[in-house]
Amino acid sequence: MLNARIKLRHLQAFLEVARHRSFARAADRLAITQPGMSKTIKELEEILGTALFERTSRGVALTQAGLTLLRHAGPAIRALEEGVNALGEVRTTIRWLRVGALSTVESRLLPEAIRRWQQAEAVEAGVNVVTGPSAFLLSRLRRGELDLVVGRMTEAREIRDLAFEHLYYERLILVVRVGHPLAEDEPLEAHRLEGYPWVLPPPQTTLRQQVDSFCVRHSLRPPGRQLETLSLPLSHRYTLASDAVWVAPEEAVRDALDEGRLCELSLPLEQQGGSVGLCTNTSMEPSLALEDFCETLRKVAADMAAAAT
Structure with a gap:
């Protein structure tokens, strides 16, 4: 009590x-x-x-002790707020999902899942999407401010007491504009990367950990000319307009690679890639809308995997 x-x-x-x-x-x-x-x-x-x-x-x-209380107090207060709001809610047919999205799923998985889910819903359904680094999104999930976080997170220490469900693996790859001086180097020697600007995920992110490991393996020092961002449009435009080497999630650049606007360098940054999946707060009772949306994400991920084989 x-x-x-x-x-x-x-x-x-x-x-x-x-x-x-x-x-x-x-x-x-x-x-x-x-x-x-x-x-x-x-x-x-x-x-x-x-x-x-x-x-x-x-x-x-x-x-x-504070972390333990946070895990339960956040969802409890959020549930109370939703209950109070529901009493005065006029638009009773509208359901909302609050989704945190990492950059790894912004281009293909999440847009397609939202499209399918809203098409299949019998009532109006809204999705509020928040983007950012994993630590930020997972802390909001823990406080009950998000229903779900989607992306590449298995190496994020912030997961701790949250539940993670694997969907598929995705690689980080090195991409450049078509006609870049390094595009024809095969095999590409790692030290050649030091002569060009880099587009990198920010420090303290799960993706940046992989970049740091890559640099250690190849005895590389990242150049002084760097753009650190999780913004896919900014990274894309900067890479197309410069000689930058972009460390990009494969999903984020797949269309540009297929259309011949970008090309992948022959030096692999990682082999299998990281695990992309769903992260939920087990202390929160999932709604039917959330369960339906998660099932849609699973189906879209399966279709993407089948198309890639």
């Missing part, structure tokens, strides 16, 4: 501090003073008999 001394304000304050990693920013978000925020968190910690946060050089961080 929930301790009667724990109030909604305690949990709201806890979630805001966990989200912003700052008492000051959390206080601003809830329109209370910073001393008031500190007092509320202290009350919650005294009720629970454990510390929820610890101070670091970059603000505050969750303790293990």
